[in-house]
Amino acid sequence: MPFRRSKGLVKWIFENQHKMQSVRRCSSLARYKEMEDSAASEHDVSGPKTRPEITPEISFKHDDLQVRLAAPYQLQTKPDAVELGFGKYFTDHMLKIHYSKHLGGWQKPEITPFENLSLHPAAKALHYAIQLFEGMKAYRGVDDKIRLFRPELNMERMNLAAQRSGLPMFDGQELIRCITRLIQIDQEWVPHSETSTLYVRPTLIGTEPTFGIMEPESALLFVILSPVSAYYQTRGDGAVSIFADPAVVRAFPGGVGNRKVGSNYGPTIEATARAAKLGHQQVLWLFGPDRELTEVGAMNIFMVYINDQGERQLSTPPLNGLILPGVTRRSILELASQWEDLVVKEEVITMDRLEDLNDRGRLLELFGAGTAVVVTPIANVGYLHRNIRVPTTSQPRPVYRRLRDTLLAIQYGHVDHPYAKVIA
Amino acid sequence: MPFRRSKGLVKWIFENQHKMQSVRRCSSLARYKEMEDSAASEHDVSGPKTRPEITPEISFKHDDLQVRLAAPYQLQTKPDAVELGFGKYFTDHMLKIHYSKHLGGWQKPEITPFENLSLHPAAKALHYAIQLFEGMKAYRGVDDKIRLFRPELNMERMNLAAQRSGLPMFDGQELIRCITRLIQIDQEWVPHSETSTLYVRPTLIGTEPTFGIMEPESALLFVILSPVSAYYQTRGDGAVSIFADPAVVRAFPGGVGNRKVGSNYGPTIEATARAAKLGHQQVLWLFGPDRELTEVGAMNIFMVYINDQGERQLSTPPLNGLILPGVTRRSILELASQWEDLVVKEEVITMDRLEDLNDRGRLLELFGAGTAVVVTPIANVGYLHRNIRVPTTSQPRPVYRRLRDTLLAIQYGHVDHPYAKVIA
Secondary structure (H helix, E strand, O other): OHHHHHOOOOOOOHHHHHHHHHHHHHOOOHHHHHHHHHHHOOOOOOOOOOOOOOOHHHHHHOOOOEEOOOOOOHOOOOOHHHHHHOOOOOOOOOEEEEEEOOOOEOOEEEEEOOOOEEEOOOOOHHHOOOOEEEEEEEOOOOOOOEEEEEEEHHHHHHHHHHHHHHOOOHHHHHHHHHHHHHHHHHOOOOOOOOOOOOEEEEEEEEEEOOOOOOOOOOEEEEEEEEEEEEOOOOOOOOEEEEEEOOOOOOOOOOOOOOOOOOHOOOOHHHHHHHHHOOOOEEEEEOOOOOOOEEEEOOOEEEEEEOOOOOOOEEEEEOOOOOOOOHHHEEEEEEEEEOOOOOOEEEEEHHHHHHHHHHHOOOOOEEEEEEEEEEEEEEEEEEOEEEEEEOOOHHHHHHHHHHHHHHOOOOOOOOOOOOOEEOOO | OOOHHHHHHHHHHHOEEEEEEHHHOOOOOHHHHHHHHHHOOOOOOOOOOOOOOOHHHOOHHHHHHHHHOOOHHHHOOOOOOOHOOOOOHHHHHEEEEEEEEEOOOOOOOEEEEEOEEEEOOOHHHHHHHOOOEOOOOEEOOOOOOOOEEEEHHHHHHHHHHHHOOOOOOHHHHHHHHHHHHHHOHHHHHHOOOOOOEEEEEEEEEOOOOOOOOOOOOOOEEEEEEEEEEEOOOOOOOOOOOHHHHHHOOOOOOOOOOOOHHHHHHHHHHHHHHHHHHOOOOEEEEEEEEOOOOEEEEOOOOEEEEOOOOOOOOEEEEEOOOOOOOOOHHHHHHHHHHOOOEEEEEEEOOOOHHHHHHHHHEEEEEEEEEEEOEEEEEEEEEEEOOEEEEEOOOEEEEOHHHHHHHHHHHHHHOOOOOEEEEEEO
């Protein structure tokens, strides 16, 4: 490989990752929100150049919501908590909002009994993956009230994904109001338990039934609800094992790795199945020659270690266009940055660095975070025919557990916090 | 950027593209078929390591096909040829084959009246893009017979995509027989014209209604038919303009760029819309620091030029894991390699090389090829704020036209050729 080519390679990655660099330079957590804002706007190579501008006039409106309740014979028996699993049962109602350019845009939102969708077999969502989704949870609090956790962040991310996918945008506050009404109607489905919740899945799909590979002129936004318990089936301590395979790549500069679109998931099934056969729960997606950790598909990744100054440090890879900007990720960074006894940083983490820290006994914890998984400790990383055992669950007062307890305390109303929004 | 990092970068791309290199070394066209076979197997970084092994016992079977014909009142009026467009109208019947692990695998194929699909709103195809498709055409020949063009290649590619997506495989010959029956039933929909055809769209989607990101336990294979005319709406000479934007990436090593899955298309909508606003029909997808041409999304790309030996040469980028292995692409390479007056090669083509050849007057033609577009001349490439005008349509006896005429002669039965398979 000639020298010219290697120089070109470096230049190319430089160009494609200039934002990765600029995000790295912002190490002060006080600037975290600003960073995420900027990562989502002008710096983001793979995203839109500006925040999506929502014109409220053209969004659907909660005030137009029409409700058709299920008949008594349509109501389903609620499963036992032990049977829940993740996303196997659904509630009695759903929300649907049609979009039709032909009919002037967004139509009136409607809540109907839960039912199958009737889709034209040429719908673009089924051929060209013109589809995106979100994941939120409704929590039954200690006070019996139901709360959502920072739903406005999900709405913002959903609109960014819509813009990236040629799907119509909308006013996030209006969708939150519609979802609130849906949850109120199905509120008996919100588990009376702190080990299970009601998972909320907003989905937006292109329904135009033509074969052109272009923006669809019709779409359907629908929201379904599923009572869920733990995402992973694991050993007693809840710790998972992940598999880091340098040969598989989840996302690429110029792609959609930072948007919650279906296309990020289908191509991962095969690699995940291979990892499962080796006994791991998930794939740890690496990127680049230095094998930088990016994310785990169903969760963002965090590391706790003793840094070169001898301090305890919490780190996660910076948002660089390849990583989903998780709501739990962001909340963890914001919460932990207020703790006196922990340094908190977004920084590049390579597999070499991870192994080196582990070999020196300075790697304390590795864990994942996301709406579905909450905070999940990682005890093992399969990598290049060996296993890197991480002492996450043998720490005396682990950071991951403190974070999980803090998040759950907010979500289940043990403490009052602006992140939690009471909806019923 | 430190030197260590740049060396690592080169090494990484080396590792990820070792097969790209090995494919490049095979320049003899006599070895083309072998190359494509090997590209689809052990050399392909992003694909399976072996050919999919189809166990005929577990496939569905044409012998089990059940037919429920549309009632006379359900039959639709056939549109005029001038109204056809591409993929806007559909015939009276469709083929459906359900797969259910629970019920023992593939179920009996059935032909039914064309109708909407009833899908559970949690179907994995709608959330995680667990979906793939194929594109074929049925041609009404000069002898009034109906032909398919190398359908076994589409079946092979469809099975490779299924394997990559965690979807069930099947015996391609059985599906060809079922599709043949479907076309026979709707044979009056095959246009009596050599400017239009019946487009055949086999689609395979994951239907299991659960939120786990894993192989679906149920799936639906369906086939719909659409009478179509030209794919592009263009100027008089049929030439298109394409837009090469180095900032956007369609596929990457370790991804699914060489499989016909939905995930390759959704993320391209935004870039294609931007190109359209600038007056181009499609995006020319580049890759890497040298800006190698890969493909155009709806077609593979070919170049005709005067090579360094003064010969006329037809070139297309080698299958390197980032490029869809087109049936038309393969047929063109096989056909043209038998012509005495043309050197035919798979070789890396960079934007610099393309511009340099054009500046020297040695670039003769640029064209795209695919089932939908047949062979489409390219007259202009938008690139870095300038337009590269290519004299494709002003050649006296252009290669693209000879190839198009040869393909159409085979497809419409003007000549007998093993590529064409009479089905009715």
